[in-house]
Structure formats: C-alpha cells, structure tokens
Amino acid sequence: MADGEAIMLPPPDLTGSNTLEKALAERRSVRTYADEPLDMNDLSQLLWGTQGVTDPRGFRTAPSAGAQYPLEVTVAVGRVEGLSPGSYRYIPATHQIRKIHDGDQRERLSAAAFSQQMPADAPVTFVISGIYERTRTRYGERAEQYTWMEAGHASQNCYLIATARGLGTVAIGAFDDKAVVEIIGLPDDEIPLYLMPVGKRL
Numbered sequence: 393m394a395d396g397e398a399i400m401l402p403p404p405d406l407t408g409s410n411t412l413e414k415a416l417a418e419r420r421s422v423r424t425y426a427d428e429p430l431d432m433n434d435l436s437q438l439l440w441g442t443q444g445v446t447d448p449r450g451f452r453t454a455p456s457a458g459a460q461y462p463l464e465v466t467v468a469v470g471r472v473e474g475l476s477p478g479s480y481r482y483i484p485a486t487h488q489i490r491k492i493h494d495g496d497q498r499e500r501l502s503a504a505a506f507s508q509q510m511p512a513d514a515p516v517t518f519v520i521s522g523i524y525e526r527t528r529t530r531y532g533e534r535a536e537q538y539t540w541m542e543a544g545h546a547s548q549n550c551y552l553i554a555t556a557r558g559l560g561t562v563a564i565g566a567f568d569d570k571a572v573v574e575i576i577g578l579p580d581d582e583i584p585l586y587l588m589p590v591g592k593r594l
C-alpha cells in the first residue's frame with residue numbers, strides 16, 4: 393500500500409461539442425488502442441462521467457438505489473501524463489484521486505482477466521467495484537443486485553464519455569476476482585465488478 397496525497401483533477405468540461413445521440417450511435421466496445429498516453433483532462437472527464445458528483449446534495453452522474461452509493465472507482469494507471477504508474481482511488485466528493493498502490497500493474501491485470509490483452513495495452517484501466525454493505529443496510533438481500541445494476545450505469549457512462557472524446561473502452565466482466573483485488577490493492581469488503589481499459593482509438 394502507498395497511500396498518497398490527494399491529487400486535484402482538472403474540473404470536468406461540461407461544454408463538450410458532441411451530442412449524446414452521436415456518442416450513443418458511435419459507442420462500440422474497443423479492444424485495440426493507439427500507443428499513446430492519456431492526459432489528466434481525459435482522466436478527469438472519464439472519472440467524472442463514471443461517478444462524479446453533480447449536486448450539492450451529493451447526487452452523482454449515475455443513479456444509485458436510495459442514494460447509498462455502493463460503487464468505488466479505482467484507476468490502474470500505466471501511461472497517464474503527470475501521474476506515476478500505480479492504482480489511484482477516485483474521491484467523488486472533491487473530484488480528487490489518491491494513490492493506494494504503486495507500480496504499473498497492466499500486465500498482471502491482463503493475466504487476471506484470463507489473458508485478455510486489453511488491460512496490458514491500454515494506458516489506463518478503470519476498476520469499478522462495489523461494497524454491498526452500503527446498500528444492504530437499507531435494502532437487505534437486494535443489495536447485491538442493486539450494486540450490479542449500478543455498475544452497469546457507471547460503465548455505460550464511462551463508455552459514452554470515452555466515445556465522445558475519441559477514446560475507446562470495453563466492459564470486461566471475465567476476470568479472477570481475488571487476483572484483481574490483490575493487484576489493485578482493494579479493501580476486503582470490496583468486490584470488483586468491471587474492468588474498463590481505456591485508450592485512444594486507432
């Protein structure tokens with residue numbers, strides 16, 4: 393573990409020139425990426441779209457059952473200009489990230505995804521994870537389903553922001569949970585639900 397200082401992300405750009413309809417029409421799962429880094433603006437926009445706070449009451453870009461917000465987003469950074477390789481946790485309330493684990497874990501993530509190549513090639517992989525207990529308090533045994541549904545909302549947001557910026561991603565559901573937890577340095581009560589490698593489209 394390497395708990396670092398909180399790093400402020402650039403503010404999200406809310407004036408994108410692409411329409412939502414265009415992003416929906418062009419969204420595809422993208423599995424090959426240009427050999428180029430992303431920058432902090434890309435990371436900021438993707439994180440904000442996936443789980444950013446959009447209301448003083450704490451509501452976010454994606455809906456959440458009873459606003460319990462069981463999801464966490466961690467980025468496994470390989471090549472992002474201005475960031476050393478490692479895992480960084482998104483802090484939605486302040487639009488910051490904090491390093492939780494050192495080192496470029498892209499090859500290991502690819503191995504954990506049963507040798508799917510995308511996490512090894514993409515400059516960054518988003519890990520969307522869920523903490524069922526946050527939702528269980530109010531919704532009991534429906535907590536797991538609700539958390540999975542929410543991961544779908546967050547993932548689609550990530551797809552659409554990526555598409556609107558000329559980036560590509562793919563939702564990966566096939567991976568070894570325990571391996572991902574260990575590689576990214578997730579706490580014990582957190583279940584990884586999706587890996588989303590992101591890179592520039594070829």
Ligand SMILES: Cc1cc2nc3c(=O)[nH]c(=O)nc-3n(C[C@H](O)[C@H](O)[C@H](O)COP(=O)(O)O)c2cc1C
Nearest residue numbers: 419420421422423505508510562563564565566567
């Ligand atoms: C729950 C779920 C799990 C998925 N897991 C993988 C995966 O492990 N690897 C992969 O390459 N694509 C995965 N995909 C992406 C699908 O293959 C893709 O969405 C589908 O082929 C339709 O293509 P499109 O997304 O370009 O419309 C997954 C999609 C979903 C919704």
